[in-house]
Amino acid sequence: MGTLSLNDCKEVRIPAPWGHISGRWYGNRRDRPILAIHGWLDNLGTFDRLIPLLPDYIGILCIDLPGHGRSSHLPPGMHYSIYEFVYIIPRVMHEYGWKKVSLLGHSLGGIISFFYAGLAPHTVDMVISLDILLSNPLRDAELSIKKVAQAMEKHLIEEDRRDEASLHEPPSYTLSELCKALAEGSMNSVTPELAKHLLYRQVTKSELYPDRFYFSRDGRIKFYHTIHTERGLAAELARRIGRKPYLIIKGSKSPYVGVECEEPMSILGQNNPHFEFYEVPGGTHHVHLHAAEECARYIVPFIQHHRPPVLTSWSLTGKDLEPSSKEENRSCYSKL
Template sequence: MGTLSLTDYEEVKIPVPWGHISGRWHGNRTERPILAFHGWLDNLGTFDRLIPLLPDNVGVLCIDLPGHGRSSRLQPGMHYSVYDYVFIIPRVMKEYGWHKVSLMGHSLGGIISFVYAALAPHTVDMIISLDILLPIPINARGKDLDTLGRNMEKHLVEDERQEEGNLREPPAYTLPELRKVLAKGSYNSVPPKEAQHLLYRQVAKSQLYPDRFYFSRDARVKFYHHLYLQEGLAAEMARRIKRKPYLIIKGSLSPYVGRHCDEAMSILGESNPHFELHEVEGTHHVHLHAAEECAKYIVPFIRHHRPPTLNTWSLAGQEAQLSSKERRLAQEQFFARHKPSKHRSKL
């Protein structure tokens, strides 16, 4: 069996009331693909290094969320939120007539996948979550509340600017400068050498300065409405997902799969041989800068839970799924390394 080709894809435009959802359907287009969602401020290019490592028996439909990449922006006066992004999944399913969906998401995309799987578990057959499970809880000391207040004000300013038709260009940069700006904006999670995978779908050529470019995504997405889940709610959502095939890959240097996820992960993994948790050395964009290491877990997971329809194919061989014993041992070692100290605050 082979792997997907990054250049073998079909550009898609899925109509929605405010415009369209832009995407790329890689590989097999005769069967239902894996539906892939990127993270906040990113676009479908985030999967460019991972796609060529995935098995070619399934397709992968990567989309740009509204306001990101080449998808349409929401109308003036509207606000972006995680809740609304969740509704993109049933819209895509309706467009193609799917009754089931396989999900893969990084960061915001992983949160969207978790929420949708909890709301409509009967329609989900597999989830791959890249360095995320739940959103990080809001700071109880009020620091995050201050940030939310400032973001509300900034969103209104940006909304008024767009509604008034102010066509003044955002700041423009050379391509080397853009790589550095993107790396800094991601807290160096995206190395400058990998920045081109995200830039080609979210920059436009400046009309004022030759050889310079500016970010073309909707600036309002920077101030989108976050989702905050109390532990009890997150646990109940995990119970609704039950024994679904669920793969979580954590970047070793990232805080996004932390103690706040322990209860939900414990529920997802309880008596569930289809639950996997693995740690790969790297930052939040571990699937981008360490794609090969992530693929070591993603490929057998896909081949096990979305096998080819050919009767001659077998799960046996070098690419077989890790045994249940090996998987359980890896998970126990992970939880042991990340067990909270007695002296740590529970906040």
């Protein structure tokens, strides 16, 4: 058995009432894959450095959340929230007829995975969470109210901006400028050198200026409504998840797996030989991008233990089965 290739993938479009959910299905397309969900303002390109390190007998279906990457934006007048994002998991399951789901999530994708696993634990067989478990609570009630009010106002401003953009092309920039902007927006969790993995799915080439691009993701996602999980709710969700295989990888320089996670993590690990937690030294929030090899050291054996090879999906001689279509196997990993 070898490792997955970024060139061995199939572009998918999962229908939704508002349009479609875009994705890429890497590797094995005969068996149920692992469903990979990216973080806030990112897209499926966030897994580009991790995918080639994972075992090739498994399939990985990476999706762009609504408003992100190449997925459809929600209709005008609608508001993004974590509630809508959680519903994406059963929608994908329904599309492919899955009874169970294996989840790999980073940041927002990890929060979505935690909530879904707590809501429907009977449908989840394992979770891999990258530098997150749940959203950090805002302990100051006044500050919390102020932030929600500001987001509401900015959301309305963004809708007006969308109307304007439908008449005129948005401001465009060079790829170098966009890489720097993305790095700054991530607090340098994504370096300018790594930004290319995210940019190719969230920018559009300018029709007015050669060699310039503009962001094509939905600006309203910057003001989505998250869930600041109360301790009691987080604990109950963790109890409902029970003894499911659960892997959490934290970047040592990241603040996202802090004291608020101690109780639910303790519950997840209680009498649970399938719970694992590791910290990657020097890792920032996008630990799977800049420290992909270190993350794979923990992810690969976890996958092999909880999603071992199915004899029908690989050969005893070590040779992979031929894909059903050579056309599917041609490179779908095109850069700008």
